[in-house]
Amino acid sequence: MSAAVLRVDRLRVAYAHERGVVRAVDEVSFELRPGERLGLAGESGSGKSTMALAVLRMIKPPGRIEGGEVWLDNVALSGLSDAAIRRLRLAGIAMVPQGSMNSLNPVVRIRDQIADALADHGSLPPRGALTEQIHALLAQVGLPPDVARKYPHELSGGMKQRACIAIAICLRPKVIIADEPTSALDVVVQRQVMQTLGQVQKALGAAVILIGHDLGLMAQFVDRLGIMYAGRLVEMAPIRDMITAPRHPYTRMLIDSLPSLDARGTLRGIPGLAPLLRELPSGCAFHPRCPMAVERCRSDKPAVREVALEATVACHLA
Amino acid sequence: MLRYLRRNPSLTVGLILLGLLVAFMVAGAFVVDAENAQPLSVPALQPPSWDYPFGTDRQGRDLLAVMVTGTPLTLRIGFIAGIIGVGIGAVLGFTAAYYRGVVDTVIRSIADIGLTVPGLLILIIIAVSLKGSLTVNQMAIVVASLAWLSPTRTIRSQVLTLRERGYVEIARLNGMNGPEIIFGELMPNLLPYLAATLVSSVSAAILASIGLEVLGLGPVEAPTLGMTLYWVFFNAAIINGWWWWWTAPLVVIIMVFLGLFFLTVGLDEVANPRLRQLA
Amino acid sequence: MSSRMTASGAPPLIELRDVSKTFASGILGRDRKVALEPFSFTMDVDRPGIIAVVGESGSGKTTLARLLLGLVEPTGGEVLFKGCDLRRLSAADRRDFRHTVQAIFQDPYEVYNPFYRVDHVLTTPVRKFRLAHSKAAARELIEQALQAVGLQPEEILGRYPHQLSGGQRQRIMVARALLLRPRLIVADEPVSMVDASLRATILGSLRKLHEAMGISILYITHDLATAYQVADTILVLYRASVVEAGDVELVVKDPRHPYTQLLIGSIPKVSTIRDWAEEQPATPAPVTGPGCKFADRCPVRLPVCMEQRPPLYRTAPRRAAACVRLNSDPVLAASDFSRLLSPGPRAPRVPAELEPVMVVNASGGEATPS
Numbered sequence: 014m015s016a017a018v019l020r021v022d023r024l025r026v027a028y029a030h031e032r033g034v035v036r037a038v039d040e041v042s043f044e045l046r047p048g049e050r051l052g053l054a055g056e057s058g059s060g061k062s063t064m065a066l067a068v069l070r071m072i073k074p075p076g077r078i079e080g081g082e083v084w085l086d087n088v089a090l091s092g093l094s095d096a097a098i099r100r101l102r103l104a105g106i107a108m109v110p111q112g113s114m115n116s117l118n119p120v121v122r123i124r125d126q127i128a129d130a131l132a133d134h135g136s137l138p139p140r141g142a143l144t145e146q147i148h149a150l151l152a153q154v155g156l157p158p159d160v161a162r163k164y165p166h167e168l169s170g171g172m173k174q175r176a177c178i179a180i181a182i183c184l185r186p187k188v189i190i191a192d193e194p195t196s197a198l199d200v201v202v203q204r205q206v207m208q209t210l211g212q213v214q215k216a217l218g219a220a221v222i223l224i225g226h227d228l229g230l231m232a233q234f235v236d237r238l239g240i241m242y243a244g245r246l247v248e249m250a251p252i253r254d255m256i257t258a259p260r261h262p263y264t265r266m267l268i269d270s271l272p273s274l275d276a277r278g279t280l281r282g283i284p285g286l287a288p289l290l291r292e293l294p295s296g297c298a299f300h301p302r303c304p305m306a307v308e309r310c311r312s313d314k315p316a317v318r319e320v321a322l323e324a325t326v327a328c329h330l331a
Numbered sequence: 332m333l334r335y336l337r338r339n340p341s342l343t344v345g346l347i348l349l350g351l352l353v354a355f356m357v358a359g360a361f362v363v364d365a366e367n368a369q370p371l372s373v374p375a376l377q378p379p380s381w382d383y384p385f386g387t388d389r390q391g392r393d394l395l396a397v398m399v400t401g402t403p404l405t406l407r408i409g410f411i412a413g414i415i416g417v418g419i420g421a422v423l424g425f426t427a428a429y430y431r432g433v434v435d436t437v438i439r440s441i442a443d444i445g446l447t448v449p450g451l452l453i454l455i456i457i458a459v460s461l462k463g464s465l466t467v468n469q470m471a472i473v474v475a476s477l478a479w480l481s482p483t484r485t486i487r488s489q490v491l492t493l494r495e496r497g498y499v500e501i502a503r504l505n506g507m508n509g510p511e512i513i514f515g516e517l518m519p520n521l522l523p524y525l526a527a528t529l530v531s532s533v534s535a536a537i538l539a540s541i542g543l544e545v546l547g548l549g550p551v552e553a554p555t556l557g558m559t560l561y562w563v564f565f566n567a568a569i570i571n572g573w574w575w576w577w578t579a580p581l582v583v584i585i586m587v588f589l590g591l592f593f594l595t596v597g598l599d600e601v602a603n604p605r606l607r608q609l610a
Numbered sequence: 611m612s613s614r615m616t617a618s619g620a621p622p623l624i625e626l627r628d629v630s631k632t633f634a635s636g637i638l639g640r641d642r643k644v645a646l647e648p649f650s651f652t653m654d655v656d657r658p659g660i661i662a663v664v665g666e667s668g669s670g671k672t673t674l675a676r677l678l679l680g681l682v683e684p685t686g687g688e689v690l691f692k693g694c695d696l697r698r699l700s701a702a703d704r705r706d707f708r709h710t711v712q713a714i715f716q717d718p719y720e721v722y723n724p725f726y727r728v729d730h731v732l733t734t735p736v737r738k739f740r741l742a743h744s745k746a747a748a749r750e751l752i753e754q755a756l757q758a759v760g761l762q763p764e765e766i767l768g769r770y771p772h773q774l775s776g777g778q779r780q781r782i783m784v785a786r787a788l789l790l791r792p793r794l795i796v797a798d799e800p801v802s803m804v805d806a807s808l809r810a811t812i813l814g815s816l817r818k819l820h821e822a823m824g825i826s827i828l829y830i831t832h833d834l835a836t837a838y839q840v841a842d843t844i845l846v847l848y849r850a851s852v853v854e855a856g857d858v859e860l861v862v863k864d865p866r867h868p869y870t871q872l873l874i875g876s877i878p879k880v881s882t883i884r885d886w887a888e889e890q891p892a893t894p895a896p897v898t899g900p901g902c903k904f905a906d907r908c909p910v911r912l913p914v915c916m917e918q919r920p921p922l923y924r925t926a927p928r929r930a931a932a933c934v935r936l937n938s939d940p941v942l943a944a945s946d947f948s949r950l951l952s953p954g955p956r957a958p959r960v961p962a963e964l965e966p967v968m969v970v971n972a973s974g975g976e977a978t979p980s
Contacts (some may be wrong), residue, residue: 055777056805199666199832204876226806229878254881270810271880272835274862281838284812286775497720498679501731505786506708506738519725 017084018220019045019068019106019188024081026060026067035291036296037063037076039244042317045188045220050211050229052252053224054267055241058287062111062225064241069106070098104134107176107186111193116170117165123151124161130180150179153216154209171202175209182213189214192224207234228271232256237323240264243288243298246317250324260320262303270276282291297329305330348590352402352583357401367393367554368400368554380390388577389566392554394579398607401554402583404467411471411578413533416478420532421525423479424486425513429494438483445480450541453477458548465550474539481535482528489524493517495514523602529597534591556580556587621693623793628687631673645673647851648687652948653794655956658826659953660817662841662858664834664873669847671830676826679713679740684932709739712792716799717867718779722771728782729767732756735789754786759815777808786814788819798830813840834877836864842953846870849903852922856929856950866931869904889908902934922947 026038038060045051055061066072066207068083070090084091090098102108110116112281118126131137131146138146148158151258154175165173174194181189191210195203211234212223223235231238235267238265239249248261259265266283285302294301309329312326317327336343367373370390377387385394422503458465477481478592482609493499494517498526502516543549544557547565551558560579563569631645638914647670665671667693673940676682677689680696689696691707699707715721722731735741742748761980773777780800786793797816801809817840820827831837837844844861846854846869854867865871901916902908909914914934923936930942931948941951 065611113946114928132702200834201666201872201876204878227878228806233878261971267807268880272813272833272839274835274838274874274879275881275882277839277859279819280810280814281811282814283807284811286777287805287807318840345613409899444916495725497715497717498731500723501783501786502714502734503681504679504713505703505731505734507734520723586820 016046017044018047018086019222020084020087021064021068022082022084022136024064024067024083025079026063026072027079028076030075030291032291036057036244037290038062038067040081040317041241041244041246042081043239043246043249047187047220048214048218049237050214050221050223050235053222053241054226054227054228054231054238054240057291058243058286059241060244060274060290061241062192063244065108065192065222065224066273068190069102071102074118100134101137103130103186103216103318104184105186106188106190106279107181107184109174109181109189109191109194112197115173115197117173117176119165122162126176127161127180127183134184135276136184149281151176152181153182153213154179155205155212169202170198171206173205173261174198178206178210178213182217183218185217186219188220188222190224193226194223195230203230210234221282228256228268240267245298246325247299247327247328248325250321252322254324260277260324260326261328262305262330263299266304297327339597341593341600341601344597345590345593345597348394349594354592355405356399359395363393363396365396365400367396372396376573378573383475385579388559388562388575388576389568389573390562394559394576397554397559398579401446401556401559401580402587404553404555405537406587407541408467408471408474409533409537411468412474412536412540413422413477413529415471415475416532416536417482417525417529419479420528421486423483425517427483428487428490429509429513429517435487439487440475442480442483445477446484450477450539454539454543455546455548458543465548467550467553467555468609470540470543470550471536473543474536477539478532478536482532484493485528486521486525489521490517493520523598527598528603530591531595534588534595537587537591555586616629621690622652622654623692625690625693626651626687627690629677629689630682631670631677631682632684632685644850645710646670649674649852650687650944650947651951653826654952657952658793658820658824659843659951660820660827660829661951662837662844663830664830664832664837665847666832668849670850671847672798673850674847675713675796675828675830678737678796679711680707705739709790711793711794711796712787712790714783714787714795714797714800716782716802717923718776718803721783722779724771724929725955727768727770728774728779731782732786732789734961735786739790741789751789752785754784755789758788758819759785760811761785777804777812780804781812781815784816791823792825794826794828796828796830800829801834801836802831802833809836816840819973834862834873843951844871845951847920851903852932853920854929854931855922855947857924860926866929866936867904867926867933868910870931872907872909902932915939924950 021044022042023040024038024042025036025040027224028035028037028161040305041064043051053061053064063072063076072078078091085101090101093101111219121129124144127147127150128137128143131143137143147161151158151160151284156172156179157173160172160176162167165176168176178194194210195206198206198286207230210221225231231233235252237249238252238255239246241247242263248255248259248264250260255264256268259268272280283302288298288301295305296312297303297310297315300306303310307330315327315329318319318331319325320331370392373383373387373389373391373393375389375391377383379386383393383395385398387393388397399432423438423442427435453475456474457476457485461469463474477589499512499516540549541557541560544555545564547560547561549555549561560577563577563580626649628648629646630648633643633645635643636642663671663674673682677684680689683697690749691703691711692701693797694703696707706755706840722728729752732755733748734865736748737750742751752767756763756766761778761781765787766774766778766782784800801812804812813836816827816829819825829837829841843856844858845852846867848860848869854865861870862874865874900919902919905911905915912934918934920932920934920937922930922932922942923939924930924942925936925939928950
């Protein structure tokens with residue numbers, strides 16, 4: 014479908030390990046429309062962060078992209094040279110990586126960090142226009158102009174994260190990938206930062222991929238949600254449908270395990286452990302922990318099937 | 332182990348250099364007569380030949396015998412002084428860092444003051460005030476008197492970072508007391524670092540001892556590397572063109588220092604995994 | 611000065627008397643940061659409960675935990691264990707204190723010494739507190755504790771920390787705290803670094819252990835939702851002071867302090883989709899005057915809020931909040947504060963054996979013993 018701004022088709026990322034090949038991302042496919050908000054949720058080891066890096070071709074050895082394709086506006090990324098991909102990062106697809114507020118350069122002022130990003134892509138305007146542009150960017154993320162001349166340690170956590178968002182949007186990208194942007198922030202600041210991200214995205218008309226593990230946050234922000242488990246995209250559906258009628262047992266149990274603020278006495282976890290990627294169970298990776306597993310689940314790996322409009326599931330019983 | 336050596340070239344080079352020296356000392360002990368390292372044993376000022384592969388010096392010492400017997404002496408001084416230095420440094424460093432407060436202030440101040448005074452000067456004063464000639468072991472003690480200052484400081488700062496770790500608090504909650512935490516929890520994690528400190532301390536001690544000996548303040552009767560160099564200068568061997576006299580000790584000294592240097596760099600990498608090269 | 615006595619006449623287990631903590635930094639200690647305002651609290655052993663302490667970073671909740679555990683000394687006031695100041699405990703009393711009050715920390719990675727296998731963290735307390743007479747007895751005690759938190763000893767013992775997952779490591783820490791059969795466990799963010807699906811499991815086992823063994827738990831967290839599920843009473847801290855306290859149902863369903871209201875309103879809920887309000891009041895610079903600490907961010911602030919710090923007003927028998935808008939209610943007496951946080955009459959069972967409260971079968975399914 015050419016309307017999609019980002020298309021991922023059967024992407025596979027593998028790492029060479031002493032005891033064999035470990036597949037961190039296993040045949041993940043999805044589409045992203047312009048202006049859409051997509052969530053990718055999963056627990057540690059599910060492969061969601063690796064997915065983001067793979068889209069940006071930032072997987073370093075011993076990992077490598079084994080197969081599949083990524084299209085940005087119908088341009089296949091695998092065919093691009095290193096220089097072309099570097100131009101694309103930040104200008105086409107921008108990423109706000111995990112813990113980015115702690116990876117702001119502590120000895121460089123915010124305005125210089127933004128200017129660096131612009132200069133790297135050859136978009137550095139002359140001095141007067143630069144100051145104006147920086148102030149406009151900061152205003153877009155709700156930061157006052159005097160933040161420009163401050164150092165990162167002079168800002169609070171929420172302000173630092175918003176500064177990171179400002180850097181991410183300075184070249185007006187079409188896709189913004191935010192990897193756990195609020196995990197180190199408290200709940201009140203989290204809401205402000207997410208609202209900022211939403212406003213910025215709407216103003217730019219950009220699409221957002223929000224990666225995280227907080228389903229509540231997803232419910233408040235995204236249009237569609239994908240759940241990853243052991244490197245596979247086990248379910249994807251519009252958010253309302255996903256929450257009210259989840260199809261995959263893992264999604265169902267994940268939603269059930271969330272502590273509610275409505276009634277007490279509902280503490281339910283998922284027993285067992287997430288599998289190590291190098292020791293995946295046979296068949297469906299979730300079957301050892303699944304209360305509904307049948308014999309087929311142990312032997313056959315379920316394929317990703319489209320079960321309704323824009324909804325896919327990888328389960329024999331769905 | 333062998334695989335790791337391939338990934339850590341510094342460690343490998345250091346071990347090879349020191350290994351060659353050790354082989355030289357061991358093999359040489361079988362070949363030469365130790366007596367020939369003393370004066371008036373052999374004809375003087377012979378250039379290198381089949382009988383005397385390293386030549387002989389003006390006092391009639393067989394220089395091969397001198398190297399074979401003198402190198403272990405120099406190394407011994409270095410090791411004794413280095414071990415004493417790191418031993419005392421570790422005790423003081425751990426104590427200062429773990430207990431903080433007054434204890435820390437006192438130890439730290441003494442070490443800081445000591446470090447600002449020129450070490451060689453102090454050593455010269457000590458060596459000169461000791462009556463009579465020094466033995467090799469006494470030499471080691473003299474050098475050790477200052478060798479503990481730097482290890483105290485560096486070990487202290489390492490322990491300062493470690494003591495904030497979560498497992499130290501858990502150890503306290505588990506009922507362990509101060510000394511138990513120092514030896515049981517902190518020290519095992521510092522063993523690689525202590526090894527690296529030991530090697531650099533030994534290196535510094537050897538340098539100090541050679542410095543003192545070249546000035547004539549060492550054990551005069553012992554054929555150590557530094558004393559040999561002292562005789563070289565005393566007899567103006569360079570001007571007189573007796574090149575073989577100063578070449579041998581120079582080569583050995585260079586091998587010792589290079590070997591210890593590479594060993595330090597290699598051990599540093601073991602102690603600090605972040606420095607390790609990616610496979 | 612006599613310490614407060616409980617009904618049974620013995621001094622309370624833990625008492626915080628006007629405890630405050632200020633950190634000084636900078637040259638000559640010029641910059642002062644108040645980590646905890648004067649705080650008084652008593653915990654009795656005969657009425658065990660689960661108290662949640664909720665606040666954001668900088669609220670003082672971690673400082674409170676460390677003061678209770680004796681890991682940091684108060685700048686003002688005293689922390690008393692069985693009537694005796696922690697700083698003046700004899701060696702035997704100190705061991706009694708460590709036996710009675712234990713902790714679980716947030717980071718399941720930092721708390722393990724990478725040099726040792728995980729057994730070390732379990733065998734050390736057995737040895738130091740002489741919980742067993744022989745190696746075999748010690749091993750059995752450790753295996754029981756591991757099973758009580760849902761772990762299989764064969765999969766855990768003999769491993770190094772880096773070979774286990776974060777969830778397993780945290781559960782081992784719970785087992786360690788249990789080994790000593792303490793009367794109080796201070797759990798500082800025990801599940802925030804653990805996967806969501808495992809959080810409920812660990813918290814559920816903490817709660818069951820409280821019910822089965824009568825252990826009091828101080829559950830410190832920034833996550834109101836888990837606090838609501840696990841605790842009986844709750845304490846909300848904001849910038850080193852208590853702003854609201856009381857029964858957890860009352861406080862969460864009907865918050866009275868504007869900060870608590872803001873907190874609950876900001877929690878992204880899964881049950882209602884997209885109900886985060888779009889408008890947000892701008893955050894002006896914090897004011898460090900004598901008034902209410904929340905005044906600079908408060909949407910309903912009054913002029914008097916900038917000048918006076920409100921005390922805790924008791925709006926109902928089982929709750930209180932510190933907001934000047936509630937001044938029609940009586941001020942909470944200091945001595946009633948602790949009673950506000952106690953769970954109400956409850957008879958805890960204290961069985962001799964550690965019952966396994968949850969066992970994970972080899973296939974991964976969960977089974978509770980009958």
